[in-house]
Amino acid sequence: xxxxxxxxxxxxxxQGLPLIEETKTKLPxxxxxxxxxxxxxxxxxxxxxxxEGLKEGKIYMTQCKKCGEKFFPPQADCPKCIESNMExxxxxxxxxxxxCTMIVVxxxxxxxxxxxxxxxxxxxEDVKVLAWxxxxxxxxxxxxxxxxxxxxxREPEGFITYEFVPI
Amino acid sequence: xxxxxxxxxxxxxxxxxxxxxxxELAWEAVSEALKDANLSAKDMEFLVVGCAGGWSAESLPAxxxxxxxxxxxxxxMRVEAACATSSAATAVAYNFVASGYVxxxxxxxxxxxxxxxxxxxxxxxxxxxxxFWEFENFGMTFPGYYALHATGHMWKYGLKEEDLAEIAxxxxxxxxxxxxxxxxxxxxxxxxxxxxxxxxxxxxxxxCPLTDGSTALILASENKAKEITxxxxxxNGIGASTGTGNLSKRDMFLKLEYSGLESAVEAAKxxxxxxxxxxxxxxxxxxxxxxxxxxxxxxLMAYEDLGFCKRGEGIKxxxxxxxxxxxxxxxxxxxxxxxxxxxxxxxxxxMMYSLTKQLRQEYGNLxxxxxxxxxxxxxxxxxxxxxxxxxxxVTILSLEKPHR
Numbered sequence: 265x266x267x268x269x270x271x272x273x274x275x276x277x278x279q280g281l282p283l284i285e286e287t288k289t290k291l292p293x294x295x296x297x298x299x300x301x302x303x304x305x306x307x308x309x310x311x312x313x314x315x316e317g318l319k320e321g322k323i324y325m326t327q328c329k330k331c332g333e334k335f336f337p338p339q340a341d342c343p344k345c346i347e348s349n350m351e352x353x354x355x356x357x358x359x360x361x362x363x364c365t366m367i368v369v370x371x372x373x374x375x376x377x378x379x380x381x382x383x384x385x386x387x388x389e390d391v392k393v394l395a396w397x398x399x400x401x402x403x404x405x406x407x408x409x410x411x412x413x414x415x416x417x418r419e420p421e422g423f424i425t426y427e428f429v430p431i
Numbered sequence: 432x433x434x435x436x437x438x439x440x441x442x443x444x445x446x447x448x449x450x451x452x453x454x455e456l457a458w459e460a461v462s463e464a465l466k467d468a469n470l471s472a473k474d475m476e477f478l479v480v481g482c483a484g485g486w487s488a489e490s491l492p493a494x495x496x497x498x499x500x501x502x503x504x505x506x507x508m509r510v511e512a513a514c515a516t517s518s519a520a521t522a523v524a525y526n527f528v529a530s531g532y533v534x535x536x537x538x539x540x541x542x543x544x545x546x547x548x549x550x551x552x553x554x555x556x557x558x559x560x561x562x563f564w565e566f567e568n569f570g571m572t573f574p575g576y577y578a579l580h581a582t583g584h585m586w587k588y589g590l591k592e593e594d595l596a597e598i599a600x601x602x603x604x605x606x607x608x609x610x611x612x613x614x615x616x617x618x619x620x621x622x623x624x625x626x627x628x629x630x631x632x633x634x635x636x637x638x639c640p641l642t643d644g645s646t647a648l649i650l651a652s653e654n655k656a657k658e659i660t661x662x663x664x665x666x667n668g669i670g671a672s673t674g675t676g677n678l679s680k681r682d683m684f685l686k687l688e689y690s691g692l693e694s695a696v697e698a699a700k701x702x703x704x705x706x707x708x709x710x711x712x713x714x715x716x717x718x719x720x721x722x723x724x725x726x727x728x729x730x731l732m733a734y735e736d737l738g739f740c741k742r743g744e745g746i747k748x749x750x751x752x753x754x755x756x757x758x759x760x761x762x763x764x765x766x767x768x769x770x771x772x773x774x775x776x777x778x779x780x781x782m783m784y785s786l787t788k789q790l791r792q793e794y795g796n797l798x799x800x801x802x803x804x805x806x807x808x809x810x811x812x813x814x815x816x817x818x819x820x821x822x823x824x825v826t827i828l829s830l831e832k833p834h835r
Binding site for chain 1: 447449450488548550551553554557561563564565566568569570571572574575578579580581582583586627628629630631632633677678679680
């Protein structure tokens, strides 16, 4: 992105317009002068307990007190009962790996991480969770292998999230 | 409800289209469709523009396309259903005509992905799930989501990376004949196997490209259709379904009892019911199909989700080359998303363009006789998935009017 910014400046200086010749196709391109940085913000009021839990090293799901439906990610409203009476249940962390992938080509905001493995596991509490699987030897990954879900600080940013580790 | 037919189709060249803006790109497809139906822009009574957007500058593509294509002041809207956007746009246009609101509607699909750099496109497509729980902390990518399915299928049914490679080989083979396709080169299993991993176990040649492109379909009521053409292609059934945002909530594939998209199964069953087709023996009802092969694994899952074979037997169809032209059911013999290209908002329209030409037996004029399916049943199927089974649209096209 910033590369493009430099190109825009240079082109305007040289020819008065942010026009370039595209490298592969050699076609003329107008590079927008306006760069739009996006950082979204979303409310957490209804599931604030989940985030408070993370700070204490706990991972919570919710369960509707009326129909028993379980939710992970946790949610505050049950669409079936049209009620908002949830029990917050801490996950034990015990799970079985159902599938996984290793992300090699990363999104633009993830390029500073090494290749990462994302897995989905069936948890003992009968919900499924998607998270990174931290494993030194990916070749040892097996269907239904036992994993533990645990909170962790994600470096280099240092924020708290959760991940799977092999048992 | 009235019967609705496709009476005109248009399709731009797919690929990296730095030579045109979004409205100019739409016009390429619209102008072809208008000529195909021998109509003018002023005849169009409503415009539905499928455009997923996000990576391109224009926020109101439906307005830009209406103005450039000369349909002002007719009503318009933009429709989004991720990669199934133009099937959704077609479903909306279908309902405008079927309900009697208008006699002629134009469904455009258009996408200009290369207005943003590639890493930004990867980022935006990766966010197409349940953002906070899949992307914010875990950086999922679109190949990553389908890779989760590929791993599931390998663990459950013994699928091999080489099997997936065979799907890429087939689709590149047919794209080599399609002048509108992004990739025109044939490849081998080795090409795929030697390409680098994008999201293990999927490699570069398991993945569709990023694409700019447009399509246009003109939909007409029965009376109007008969005035316009001798070979209307009727919409016999549309099925639509929505899957969970978060992949971890998909019961069927995660229990390792099943590896497919529940939404695709549901959409297929709806469409089949409307067209009077038996799900368990679906392949025999169609001359040709276009399925959503954004990744090779997606085509394999489609065989099973559409009832072309039993669960777990998709591998057999590939190994026996049953989805080549002349096989049990020819699939993606226009090159598919995999090699023809996947301009998110135009992909379903592209399927229906190919299938309309196939049913009219005109596809051979475009791509050569080897790519023209034999038309005996007069029926074709488009299977268009948005996201990773987040949206599913199945559309059945036929030379015969729907039976009621």
